[in-house]
Amino acid sequence: MLTTLEVWNHIQRQLFPVLVEEVGPLTERDNQFVEVMGLVPLGPFLEPYRWVGTGCPPHERPWLVHGFIAKAVYEFPTTRALLEALKARPTLRRLCGWESVSDIPHESTFSRVFAAFAQDELPQKLHAAMVSRQRGSQLVGHVSRDSTAIDACEKPAPKEAAPPKAPAKRGRPAKGQERPPAPPKRLDLQPGRTLAENLADLPTACTVGCKRNSKGHQECWIGYKLHLDTIDGDIPVSPILTSASVNDSQVAIPLAQMTAQRVTSLYDLMDSAYDAPQIHAFSRGLGHVPIIDPNPRRGEKMPLDPAQAQRFKQRTSSERVNSLLKERYGGRFVRVRGAKKVMAHLMFGLIALTAMQLYQLVI
Numbered sequence: 001m002l003t004t005l006e007v008w009n010h011i012q013r014q015l016f017p018v019l020v021e022e023v024g025p026l027t028e029r030d031n032q033f034v035e036v037m038g039l040v041p042l043g044p045f046l047e048p049y050r051w052v053g054t055g056c057p058p059h060e061r062p063w064l065v066h067g068f069i070a071k072a073v074y075e076f077p078t079t080r081a082l083l084e085a086l087k088a089r090p091t092l093r094r095l096c097g098w099e100s101v102s103d104i105p106h107e108s109t110f111s112r113v114f115a116a117f118a119q120d121e122l123p124q125k126l127h128a129a130m131v132s133r134q135r136g137s138q139l140v141g142h143v144s145r146d147s148t149a150i151d152a153c154e155k156p157a158p159k160e161a162a163p164p165k166a167p168a169k170r171g172r173p174a175k176g177q178e179r180p181p182a183p184p185k186r187l188d189l190q191p192g193r194t195l196a197e198n199l200a201d202l203p204t205a206c207t208v209g210c211k212r213n214s215k216g217h218q219e220c221w222i223g224y225k226l227h228l229d230t231i232d233g234d235i236p237v238s239p240i241l242t243s244a245s246v247n248d249s250q251v252a253i254p255l256a257q258m259t260a261q262r263v264t265s266l267y268d269l270m271d272s273a274y275d276a277p278q279i280h281a282f283s284r285g286l287g288h289v290p291i292i293d294p295n296p297r298r299g300e301k302m303p304l305d306p307a308q309a310q311r312f313k314q315r316t317s318s319e320r321v322n323s324l325l326k327e328r329y330g331g332r333f334v335r336v337r338g339a340k341k342v343m344a345h346l347m348f349g350l351i352a353l354t355a356m357q358l359y360q361l362v363i
Contacts (some may be wrong), residue, residue: 004134005362007038023094030091033073036355037066041129045122057115059105063097063124064113065122069094077333079110118340122238123347127354131237131262133359140231140265142311143288145255145274146318147248148326149209150241158203164217188279190253191285195261198254202242204339209244211295223334224342229259230318235357236325236350237262241343248273248358253282265269269290269315321353323342327354 011034019034020026026034042062067082070092076082086093087101098104105113117123146353173179190198210220225246229238236259240251252274259265268283268290271344275295283290291312294302304312325331336345 004039004358005123008035008362010357011035011038018327019095023091026091029074030095032352032356033092033095034351035359036069036073039130039134039358040069040126040351041064041133043125043127045129046082048120051302052064059113060097061113063109064105065117065126066096067110067230067354068114068117068123072330072352074217074334075085075328075330077330079107079114081119083107083110104290105239107345114336114344118344121340123344123351127239127347127351128262130351130354130358131235135231135235135237135263135280138159138263140263142232142267142269142314142317143237143253143256143265144230145227145268146230146314146315146322147225147227147251148212148322148331149219149221149244150224150226150334150342151221152206152334152337154206154223156222157205170182186250187253187276190250191278195254195257198257199240202240202251202254203246204241205243206337206339207243207245219242221267224339226322226331226346227255228318228321230239230319231263231265232275232314232322232359233357234317234320234324234356236321239347241339241346249279252279256282256286258286266316267311267317269312271315314315321357324353325349 015034015038016031042065046061046065051057057219068085070076071079071082074082074085074092076085083104086096086098086104093099093101093104129185131324176306186201189201193201204224206223208220208222209225213219221244223244225242225244225248227240227242229247230236238255240255240258248271252270256268265288268288268289270279270292272293272295275292275297280290280292291304291308293304293312303309322331325346329350329352331346334342334345336342
């Protein structure tokens, strides 16, 4: 397994000269695309898509993955814009793997293959492998946890009707009787569940979300919410997509479980939305130090001590990653519907973003 520095040196000293001789001068975006693909471990994950049989073989799946990542790197808002660029730019077309215009698949093929990749969660697997290979053996200082709104081009799902409650008997219970205990909340159940069980319990339908921004104003949107764990160096390591209406605290423990499988960290940095005893306890159970901005909850807000306040400043890395994803890697151009497809679209952008941030640490 090559380190990020070894991959970068190989690309700069050996691959780029060969590419320039083969396809001509490369633009800055061309260089970025080649660098990103140098860190994406495609081989073992495309084996299930290998074609075996008779008749006309399907289009090469690696080239299609290249195309979806190029869509994020070059900031193409739609697949149709990507196809037009592939036809008009020979360099981009050959970098993706197609020699001539006639080799480029039809738009419907891109759509069908994208749906298959989304269903199989291929982008998530590629991203997890990239993070584990490049950062899994190193000690991480801080994990910054936050979420960002994802606007979707679809109607919100109707709210599920609450199950009817049995009428409660008024007054105090009779002598010798006790009130039935309240059912446990999701946050109470998560510490005793596996990551897969916690992920299956999180809502993923398109809904209406509302949150207060940094200026204190209420913002609402229709779509989803992307929850991210980001480590030092502005490298996103763990993503989870939920309905827009899901509270951030409901995803803290699943994110912590996912991140613990990929990197070894010391501090968990979270804002006041995550200030819950279950989250504090779970973080300490992993051997981490939780630094969470206290939530006043109708009382006096207790400030962090000076040492914790200094470390808490590192949490801005999560905000920078959210901004980068939306401004440079397609986070604002969600043109697909359904949680799986939306997540796949965002993940191809996160793959490109993660690769470029990894290179920033070695150059």
